Amino acid sequence: MKIAILGAGVSGLSLARFLVEGGLAADAIHVFEASRSPGGLCASKSIDGFTYDVTGGHILYSKDQAAMSWMQRACGGPDAFVEKARHTRIRFGQRWVNYPFENGLGDLPPEANFECLRGYVAAWHQRQTTKSPAPREFGAWVRWRFGDGIAQHFMDPYNAKVWKRDLDFLTSDWVAGRVPDAPVDDVLRSSVGIRTEGYTHQSTFYYPKSGGFQAITDGIARTVLPRVRLGTAVREIARKGAGFVVNGEEFDLVVSTLSLTFLPDLVPDMPQAVAEACRTLEYNGIVCVLLALDRAEHPDLSWIYLPHAAQGPTNRVTYMSNYAPSLAPKGRSSLLCEVTTPGGAPFPGPELEREIVDGLARAGLIRRDEVLFHDRTETSQAYVVFDHRYAARRHAIFDWMAGFGLLTLGRFGRFEYDNSDQCVIKARELAAQLLERARAGV
Ligand SMILES: Cc1cc2nc3c(=O)[nH]c(=O)nc-3n(C[C@H](O)[C@H](O)[C@H](O)COP(=O)(O)OP(=O)(O)OC[C@H]3O[C@@H](n4cnc5c(N)ncnc54)[C@H](O)[C@@H]3O)c2cc1C
Structure with a gap:
């Protein structure tokens, strides 16, 4: 044969x-x-002693x-x-919020915490009493599942950044097992400040030493x-x-x-x-931008989510050099910024890097003068879009x-x-x- x-x-x-x-x-x-x-x-790419994964930070787990x-x-x-513990957070203004978002409500400003909890409980109550089936439209599903507060403060803006489409253009079929689903008790606990963990199957991951x-x-x-x-x-x-x-x-x-x-x-x-x-068939591309930093180390984070427009075009930042010491020269560190693009559309011009750096600086994550250089890789097909x-x-x-x-x-x-x-x-x-x-x- x-x-x-x-x-x-x-x-x-x-x-x-x-x-x-x-x-x-x-x-x-x-x-x-x-x-x-x-x-x-x-694939990964090495440049001037910095190595990054060209389609966003990859981890091994199964x-x-x-x-x-x-x-x-x-x-x-x-x-x-290297065996690593997963530490992921959502950047919310100048705060860190636990991920998944509904496991981090207690980290929010009090008014946002209240709005998210009220919406979550209302949606939960609605599902219990009406036995309404899960909507097929992703945007409607978000409100059915999480309520208005979480939709407004996190799910809508975050998903708009990733998918670059009206959320109801997507179906809800793909979310099973991907969008974490916390028990209501955990959400109540997290809202009053008792730590709960979501998405535990990825709590440890592996990454090649070099x-x-x-x-x-x-x-x-x-x-x-x-x-x-x-x-x-x-x-x-x-x-x-x-x-x-x-x-x-x-x-x-x-x-x-x-x-x-x-x-x-x-x-x-x-x-x-x-x-x-x-x-x-619908898909999204991705531009991954490495920021090589003149900074010895980062907080102990794996990656973070940036839901808000003020944080720039990046939806996810991987703390790349935290994955393995070989990924940056001694005394230096790196961040890997992901920006999705609608399938088939031209990639953004060189203004993208400035917008990324400005967004991260506004979010309090870096100082502009720490950036030694940046390097980008463009990939035309990265995400399947489930329309x-x-x-x-x-x-x-x-x-x-x-x-x-x-x-x-x-x-x-x-x-x-x-x-x-x-x-x-x-x-x-x-x-x-x-x-x-x-x-x-x-
Ligand atoms: C943003 C992002 C984050 C991810 N994170 C993770 C993660 O953390 N952990 C994880 O395990 N996975 C992750 N993945 C998924 C992982 O990258 C993919 O599942 C995997 O790499 C797909 O491999 P593949 O061989 O199916 O396809 P591809 O890697 O796309 O391989 C197809 C090959 O075909 C070649 N090719 C194309 N056209 C032609 C042609 N005409 N003739 C010959 N060759 C051609 C291409 O060059 C390519 O090498 C992530 C993916 C993305 C986009």
């Missing part, structure tokens, strides 16, 4: 490695990667212990990682790198007999981790309606794909909100199926 894997991000690399570990001959695998280096969205251990083993085992998060994909790549054709963009995918042709070369099987939005330009046989479904036509589009695409026979994997290969561990888990599942097929000779 000769397999083409399109894309050498964590999904494509993991699939290749699982196949080899499962006994498939390495020379049966051919990985096409447009970029000059592997890693995709997991509910699937086997997948996480596999990722760690691939890059030197647990000793190659090389940034990319050390993980570099590690996964190590055993399969000779099979990766770097700098080789896929230009055409077509069927030929029982197999496929990629860039004119024949394969028995093709697994694509490329974005579904790219496929209409690569697959000439795609029907018009399916191409339209691919092209209209109301998302499910119908995917249905049309995967219905056709099942007949066409192209297999897809990965965050944008399947348009799912997957972290790297989930990419690994899905690659492991697909590898098991393909190995079974190879054994059965089909």
Whole structure:
């Protein structure tokens, strides 16, 4: 069996490695990667002694212990990682508010605390008495779930910054398990000043001691790198007999981790309606700006959320140099600022960096004269946007794909909100199926 894997991000690399570990001959695998280096969205960049993750600070954690251990083993085992306690906060004026927001109401000014608690209890009471179902619109869902106060003080402005769209343009489907859901008692406790913890499954995370998060994909790549054709963009995918042709070369099987939005330009046989479904999938890009700082250390924070317009365009700041000492020169530190962009829109001009620095200075997080330099990386596809036509589009695409026979994997290969561990888990599942097929000779 000769397999083409399109894309050498964590999904494509993991699939290749699982196949080899499962006994498939390495020379049966051919990985096409447009970029000059592997890693995709997991890549990191080093500049003048500072290292940062190019699509925002990445952390390793997983509910699937086997997948996480596999990722760690691939890059030197647990000793190659720093174990960190997650410390996240919301910046609210000049205050720190615990995260998730509803676990931090006691940190708010008294009037805001009252408004948030009143709204939360009213929404809770409304749900209990009317048994109203969760609204499908995300904006309406926020008020149904958290009430007016939390919506107004945090959820609305924060989500407007991230999604760059009217919140009701999004569905509420994606929030299960992602937007933390605190018991009402915890919210009451937090409001009167008793500490409660939300979102505990991420309370500890791991980060490579050196090389940034990319050390993980570099590690996964190590055993399969000779099979990766770097700098080789896929230009055409077509069927030929029982197999496929990629860039004119024949394969028995093709697994694509490329974005579904790219496929209409690569697959000439795609029907018009399916191409339209691919092209209209909604997503956001991201600009990540590293601020290299002439400051020895930061407070013990992992990352913070900046919900308000006065804090500048950044929605999340990672305390990058807190993740591992290797990420900044001795006596220096760094922050990594994320700014999302609506899918397909041009990236902001050089005024962005000034707006970011001004916003962080206003928020009391940095002084302008501490910034040694900044460096930006632009990524055109970072977040899947779950709008109301998302499910119908995917249905049309995967219905056709099942007949066409192209297999897809990965965050944008399947348009799912997957972290790297989930990419690994899905690659492991697909590898098991393909190995079974190879054994059965089909
Ligand atoms: C802001 C942000 C924060 C995140 N935080 C975390 C986190 O904390 N922890 C975590 O585990 N995960 C995190 N993730 C998710 C993680 O980055 C992704 O799940 C993962 O990197 C996706 O890998 P992939 O291989 O599916 O896709 P990609 O990394 O996108 O790989 C696709 C590959 O295809 C290549 N390619 C594209 N076009 C072509 C072509 N025509 N021909 C050949 N090759 C091509 C690309 O260069 C790329 O290398 C985060 C993601 C974002 C955006």
